[in-house]
Amino acid sequence: MDAFFAAVEQAAKPSLRGKPVVVGGLGPRGVVSTASYEARRFGVHSAMPMAQARRRCPHAAYLVPRFGLYRQVSESVMRLLGELSPLMEPLSLDEAFVDLEAGGTPARTEAVRGVAERLRVDIRAVTGLSGSVGLAPSKLLAKIASEDAKPDGLVIVPAGTERELLAPMPVRTLPGVGPAAEETLRRAGISTVGEIAATDEAELLRLLGRAHGSAVHGMAAGVDDRPVVAERDAKxxxxxxxxxxxxxxxxxxxxxxxxxxxxxxxxxxxxxxxxxxxxxxxxxxxxxxxxxxxxxxxxxxxxxxxxxxxxxxxxxxxxxxxxxxxxxxxxxxxxxxxxxxxxxxxxxxxxxxxxxxxxxxxxxxxxxxxxxxxxxxxxxEGEGSPLDGHSPAADSSVEPSGRKGPRRWLPGQDVNHRAYGAGWVQGSGVGRVTVRFELPDSPPGRVRTFSCDDPDLVAASPPPLAVPDPD
Missing domain, CATH: 3.30.1490.100 (DNA polymerase, Y-family, little finger domain)
Known part of the structure; x- marks a missing residue:
């Protein structure tokens, strides 16, 4: 899925469509989880410290994650993927591998292209969002192709072209090559995947260790035999x-x-x-x-x-x-x-x-x-995942001590006002909270400001996303 968390927020908040949106931890030590493509033009990207993102794009909307809503949308997409094949391996809320051949799709370019094109249409019809698809003979190449396809695209890597595609890419492209391995390879004069493939395997074993060096050498040559695993049990x-x-x-x-x-x-x-x-x-x-x-x-x-x-x-x-x-x-x-x-x-x-x-x-x-x-x-937090489904906003009226205190409203949080209806928090401070009242299928809404302890203002569940009419 393309800029998934930010795209969901834009779909849910009409006033943010076409504008830079950044989702993540908003504290001084928070990090960016997802940035919309509008924000990425200013150099904002995932895993960036939030303070740095604010300096690069001060006019963006900075929002707390709403994992409950993201999970609902994710489940809709995963159901579509599950219909393509019994071998579907989720990697996160917004990404998964699918073994099309196990689902009966012939390993021919025209056949898999047709499946991928229909999938992209179905995803947009069900969620209103866009997804990018990479098709390849292996998980390594499919992952790389899906990244090349973003946003809202489709890239196919035909069998036999793997080495040609990989050769100019940086060594960090390969799974398992992190900063330490990258520095080791750089000192040995190796900076691209093609240079890894051209290096004698024994030399790689010396540099990276027996198990790691052998795996990296094979992937640099386009060899990746990892199967798609339908069930990934949490450890x-x-x-x-x-x-x-x-x-x-x-x-x-x-x-x-x-x-x-x-x-x-x-x-x-x-x-x-x-x-x-x-x-x-x-x-x-x-x-x-x-x-x-x-x-x-x-x-x-x-x-x-x-x-x-x-x-x-x-x-x-x-x-x-x-x-x-x-x-x-x-x-x-x-x-x-x-x-x-x-x-x-x-x-x-x-x-x-x-x-x-x-x-x-x-x-x-x-x-x-x-x-x-x-x-x-x-x-x-989570089961091998960097983020959890618990929303800070849901518990924001409880202080860490367990004593009830002034309500803390967080940007992006869903609320409902007795007089004005559903909306979301734009910001709060010095005892005041600003709310924009709009729904996914409404025009951009009006902004109103209330006291943080206004009894008519309460936290609410996210409204369902509006799916565009296919006509």
Missing amino acids: SVSVEDTFDVDLTDRVRVRNELDRLADRCARRLRAAGRSGRTVVIKVRSYDFSTLTRSETQRGPTDDPAVVREAAARLLEGVDTTAGVRLLGVGVSGLADFTQEDLFAQAAEEEAALAGGAEQDEENGLTAEDGASTAEGPGSEA
Whole structure:
């Protein structure tokens, strides 16, 4: 899909169509997730620090991600892909491999071209958005072709032309060649894929190691035998937050870790999974990162077990110099849970001691007592994915301490006003929030400003995207 998150936002917000849009973390340490093509003309791209993006394109609309809506659109596209073949391998919300031959499409250029052209038409009919397609004999070449096809295009790489296409490309084009490998190859005088292919394999093995060097040499020659895998089972579930200001207070660090552990456990339960190994990740002020893990006696999805394990792991970590990022994950996943009898007994004992009665007396529920607010500038979380489906805006009326506070409205957040109807937040500050009232199928709407604590203004679910009439 082309500039997927930004394209969805433009489809949902008529006033942003044809204008630069940037989606990502809006805190001082946030990064760009997706930039619209209008913003890319100013040099804004994914993974760029948000502060740098604002300097390059100050007039763009900067919005928080709305993963619930992105997932809905993604599911529609993935259904279309699944109709083409039983071998469909999603890579992310907006990208997937499809083995057309396994779906019965003959390996002839005219046949696959017809399938691809119909797919692009169907995607636009169902979502109103554009997607780019790369067709090739291998996953490596199909990925490269799809990038060359952007935006809204189709590129076919016929069998036998792989080496010719790859030769002039930089070495970073190949999967597994990161900055360190690129520098190693540069020192050896190798800067293009063609130069890798022309290098003796034994020399590459010496430079990059046996397994890595052999794989890179094969791909440089256009050889990629990786199959399309229909089921990619998640190996772990994790969540992490980056903080606008380094955390130095040990109590605050522990509280944030507890909050992350609870979120991780909720994700486990939502996925119907459990896991044996709890992992914490701590990134310091100087970007040094360490991980610690502890394996339980059986798989669990119990938030208390995850919290306690994470706390034990934190005890051995020095955080006095400042913590930039915290993460909690669970690996060794299973589809069943071994009940933790000790945790269950402790809960029953606490209930008998009057904890439940006290909560009821205070008018609290279990959810009220636990903060679900996102940490500022959340960088990454998920099952091997850089972003999670949890929207910071949904919990923005809850402060990290768990106490109710002034509502925090985030740019791009969906809202509803009792008098003016549905809209989205353009910005907020000094106790005021600005809202543009429009729907995906309406003309660009009017802008109005309210007090941040206006009782008539509430958070809302995203309205469905308007799909253009094919006529």
